[in-house]
Amino acid sequence: MSLPSATQAVLFDLDGTLLDTANDLGAALNHLLLQNNLPLVERSAYRPVASDGAKGLLELGFKDKLSAFNFQELRQQFLSYYENNIATHTSIYSGVIELIEYLKQHNITWGIVTNKPEDLTLKLLPNFPEFNDCQVIIGGDTLAKRKPDPEPLLHACKEMNVDPKHTLYVGDAPRDIEAGNAANMTTVIAQWGYINNLSDCNNWLSDFSCKSPLEIKALIK
Structure with missing residues (x-):
């Protein structure tokens, strides 16, 4: 099975797909645990x-x-610490830059649809100039609905003036694949992301499942 030859765009999830943000998120969690004399959590x-x-x-x-x-107060403390240390340990996954360059060379538009709050997303991305040509950025609170609802993906396609049927969505969580399928997109599981048990992916009903970003490049070829 191969991707449609008329692929117009590729949309990506952010955390666990383009960027490995786990250590900065974990640091925010452990900061709060330390403050409250609770055991820290390992990576x-x-x-x-x-x-x-x-x-x-x-x-x-x-x-x-x-x-x-108070959960809301705790959540705000978490987000505040994370925002102030948002790119300390975050890195681009191997193969992502090459994939994006490939998309640019073949005039395939790309964008980001994430459930991460928009303000945090917009603060994080400038730390990675490799993403400067991203055509659209939709955060978890940009619209009234977020993934697994397909609305953010459909909105991104409208912004980019592309057909969802000719758009690929790549993500590392069941909600990503559910949203992409509901939007009638070609869906790809990012196996390199935050997936605890790869065997669970068999139940996600994706079109493809890739071990690295470079495999997506090969599929589009």
């Missing part, structure tokens, strides 16, 4: 939860003690 534990944002990470770290805190 092996927080990495698979990194795509779930503040809520998922706080639930992981605070466990049954979370109910003893």
Whole structure:
């Protein structure tokens, strides 16, 4: 099976797809745990939860003690620390730059649709000038709905003036594939992202599943 020859655009999730942000998110979690004299969380534990944002990470770290805190205040403390240290340990996944260059060379538009809050997304991305030519950026609160609803993906296509049927969506979480399928896009699982058990991907109903960004380049070829 190969991608449609008339691929017009590629949309990407952000955390766990283009950027490995897990260590900065984990640092924000551990900062709060340390402040509250609670055990720190190892990378092996927080990495698979990194795509779930503040809520998922706080639930992981605070466990049954979370109910003893004001969740909104705790979430704001998490986001504040993360915002102030947003690109300390974050890096671009190997192969992503080459893939983006390939898209540019073949006049294929690309953009980002993430559930990360828009303000954090816009603060993070300038740290990576390799993404300066991104055509559209949709955050988790840019619209009234977010993934797994297809609306953000459809809105991105409208902004780029491309047909969803000729658009590829790449992500590392079930909600990414669900949203892409609902938008009638070609969906690709980013196996290099925050996936705890790759065998679970068999149930996501994606069109493709790739071990590295460079495999996507080969599919579009």
